[in-house]
Amino acid sequence: MTELTHSKQKAPPVNLSPDDGQLAYELDRAHVFHSWSAQAALTPMVIAGGLGSTVWDFDGNTYLDFSSQLVNVNIGHQHPAVVAAIHTQADILTTIAPAHANLARGQAAQRILERAGDEFSKVFFTNGGADANENAMRMARLYTGRDKVLSMYRSYHGNTGSAVAATGDWRRVPNEYARAHVHFFGPFAYRSEFWATTPEEESARALHHLERVIQAEGANSIAAILIETIPGTAGILVPPPGYLAGVRALADTYGIVLIFDEVMCGFGRTGGWFAFQSLGLVDEPVVPDLITFAKGVNSGYVPVGGVIIPPFIAEVFDETVFPGGLTYSGHPLAMASIIGALDAMENEGIVDNAARVGSELLEPGLHALAAKYPVIGEVRGLGVFWALDLVADPTTREPLSPTLVGALKAKLLSLGMLPFFADNRLHVVPPCVVTDDEVARGLAIYDEAFASLDV
Structure with missing residues (x-):
């Protein structure tokens, strides 16, 4: 090494x-x-x-x-490669509107997709993790024509309108202004909500609970299941064997978009580029429909986040306007910091x-x-x-x-x-x-x- x-x-x-x-x-x-x-x-x-x-x-x-x-x-x-990349880009072009093409933006997206896998084709850049989750939920709602988003009680998804409503912890309660959010209990064997005595029991019972929530809410009203691949602030809750595969199966059965929030657990944190890839080494590999990211993609040197999108969702907006955007989407300094960070992480x-x-x-x-x-x-x-x-x-x-x-x-x-x-x-x-x-x-x-x- x-x-x-x-x-x-x-x-x-x-x-x-x-x-x-x-x-x-x-x-x-x-x-x-x-x-x-x-x-x-x-x-x-x-x-x-x-x-x-x-x-x-x-x-x-x-x-x-x-x-x-x-x-x-x-x-x-202060990794020198990331600092140098920001300096170099600052000498070339400090900012440009997202409507234009920019070399750094394209290269950053390319590097992210190379690590996410062949299932994904596009990246929508945001200013951070919260608005990444906002836009992933928006894409899921527009793709499915449905409204509700299911997320865990033990979770944190950000502090903007829908992201904080999707959050499960105490910070949601004084901020519940967004509609159509439903919460469920995910697996946590050490403090089980399901009287489980083994990880396998915890997984099976948590999946049964989730399916009953889907059925009770009306599957045809649910656009997305949004979960942190490994809930972070809630306690670094590594899912038990079979759980993510079970959620994937439920999403497929009921036509629900599966979003993995990898804002905290992505880009090296778990010992892989993404947490779902790390978990796939020890359990059944599971690929989500959308991935949200921020934090580790450039270590926060410049604010940035984004949504990683597969072709079947991206193509919906080939002829239909995607009703979302940000002034600083794909900001050149942030893009340069991503390139510098991911290259250094690879090379070193x-x-x-x-x-x-x-x-x-x-x-x-x-x-x-x-x-x-x-x-x-x-x-x-x-x-x-x-x-x-x-x-x-x-x-x-x-x-x-x-x-x-x-x-x-x-x-x-x-x-x-x-x-x-x-x-x-x-x-x-x-x-x-x-x-x-x-x-x-x-x-x-x-x-x-x-x-x-x-x-």
């Missing part, structure tokens, strides 16, 4: 000014309105810079970024690195921590996409209290790690470029942090 560009980590620059950090904090608190937050109590961490799997503040303190920010910096911070074996790190280092390392600390109720994941389900009692599986979760987060930060928490779960999601030494250091930090918990 080609040596990863970020394998030799550099220290933060010596000319950092704590005064700049203070100014950044003051300006933020005075003028910036933060997402998903009550504003008054916020004390945001100020980040000055980063490289690879490391970020630092203006005081020179470094942090191992095992959050990948919002699980999107797959190629790591970054996706293979994620797969190897997951199977050889993170999986055994996290299971060793679970054997040592009963507060870790379950370990689940693959690639560089893992979650630790934290419990107050391993028998009852009662979730760990918010107070203790907060204490664990504070301890990890004090030890030099930037973690990712969602409810009672610690998500272990380093960049795909993470090195063996960084994983060893990360596991040691987790070990020390769990040892400090008073449980």
Whole structure:
């Protein structure tokens, strides 16, 4: 494997000014309105810079970024190939309307399709994952002539109108303005809704539940089933054997478009280009009708997302106008960042690195921590996409209290790690470029942090 560009980590620059950090904090608190937050109590961490799997503040303190920010910096911070691609495109053409053809746009689409597979022929570019899901649902509705979209309760699909209505978690409830969204329970054997005792039972019963929802809602009213291939923020819920194949079969039986949301789990995160491809190596391969993406396709260096479309849906709009568009669809700087990122990931074996790190280092390392600390109720994941389900009692599986979760987060930060928490779960999601030494250091930090918990 080609040596990863970020394998030799550099220290933060010596000319950092704590005064700049203070100014950044003051300006933020005075003028910036933060997402998903009550504003008054916020004390945001100020980040000055980063490289690879490391970020630092203006005081020179470094942090191992095992959050990948919002699980999107797959190629790591400041990868030189991506930065150079953006610089080069900026010198050529910084912006162009989506109605025009642009070389970078065509090349970005080509590279994405090469990795998605021969079943797909077109890419519709958006500004991020939420509007990718919006447009995938729109395509499914127009293709089928139906209205309803089914999605899981344990899910997150974005913060725009239909995307947040399709979301299953608490963020949906104050935002339910879009119509025709129906939710169902997906499989989650550790906290089963179906009294299942094996993964096979969980899969079969979850599929029975989904079919009954389809029948009860009226199959002829359902345009799409929208699911995260591996639900991410909801807990990195790797589907049990046979589940995705069963959903595919139900979609085919009832004439429903199957959409896989790969915004978080795509482009290297699971050790494959797409999560459905990674899962296909260990279970029956399943190909969706539409794929949505964002985050890892360029690691968020420039905002971008999109929908990957098969010929049978794309051709519907050959003679019929697709009633959707965005001013910045296929923005040249975003397109260049995709080209730079995907080429570097290919040339440097970054996706293979994620797969190897997951199977050889993170999986055994996290299971060793679970054997040592009963507060870790379950370990689940693959690639560089893992979650630790934290419990107050391993028998009852009662979730760990918010107070203790907060204490664990504070301890990890004090030890030099930037973690990712969602409810009672610690998500272990380093960049795909993470090195063996960084994983060893990360596991040691987790070990020390769990040892400090008073449980």
